[in-house]
Amino acid sequence: MTKTTGNHGGTPSALDNFKPLLIDVAVPLGSYYLLKEAFGTSTFAALAWSSVVPAVRTVWSVVKERRANALAVLILVVNVVSLLLSFVSGDPRLMLAKDSGVSSTVAIGILVSVGLGKPMMTEAMKPFLVKGDPAREAAFQRLVSGAAAGSAVFRRKERVFSVVWGLVLLAECVARVVGAYTVPVDTMVWLGSVVLVAAMVIGFLLSGGLAAGPMEDMLTAEAEAGRAERPAVAVAA
Template structure:
């Protein structure tokens, strides 16, 4: 049954939607470029610790450029840069290259906890992350996600469960990264760590894609399921 008499949604104050090209360039900058810089510096004879530091400052540089251009920061960008700088500061104090190698694991672990904590927030973290990419773009009848959130308990449950999936997956990813940092030869860790990102993300996309289909997310956004009473 199709959804009827759904009032038009007021324009939502969502941030500009990122393009696929922008997301790809951001991913390359944050993951591939630091790894390439590390191995380039190592080939030039630079020590492990200094080469790692050079790559660790790149996300902070990205955030600084964004702030200079817009005088504002996206929440995730500020979180990543702040956590990265804290990790670098701790590594400088300890003087341990192993700790610096494990920084991605600590960062991912904190992010995973943040995802899990946000489940009980007014709206979970993955809702905010998925909205600019999906709302009105994929299998949608044009209904605002604000309307769906208020009227569809199933819609709310789907985003809380998927946020939990991401949180758990990030904690597992973090554990693998920390183990690699303290057990593998140091020059292998940056490369293996970079390869782990696409593995984690692809698995997450597959698991979430199946869950969204089974749980009926696309039926809700496309208006092809019975509208639940407001509650």
């Protein structure tokens, strides 16, 4: 009888599940705002330096794993596009509208990933569903791989989750662009943040009700079924 401790060779922990999201999204976005707001660097410099992490991660993925990390590539593209747009200055409304380019690029990337059969938002949602529990991790893998009875419904909900976020971010982009050219500049400076927060709240509510909630129920049931089967297998052995 062997006993395994920790996560060596086993199911990834919750931290392991969060790492791609932290590296690809939180670090570049966080470093951008830190450099721009706390250290007072220019928008161009902040975008340039915050692009370093996704750029290195993209190159490393290609060299080591022979494949490109989709989320890292997307964040890198967003930053490069923003850098190019930053060369255009002198129009405050254009600068306000430029900020919505992040939402639109991410939204399109998410929707395209659904069309390709690899919903991009799954990695962001997965840690909240598996909660670092090996049984739930195994159940999640069975459901997404088609090995479980409810796999078809689970994978449909998985796509719905990403579609909701893609459409919400796209709508947020449109709202901010319209606001940039119709609302007074001084008002839109703070209203843009309000629109973003509102979009996030709507995204969480819709994706939770239409996809994440039902998926969590299915995952719990599948994990319990897996736990129930293990003792029976052990007795038979």
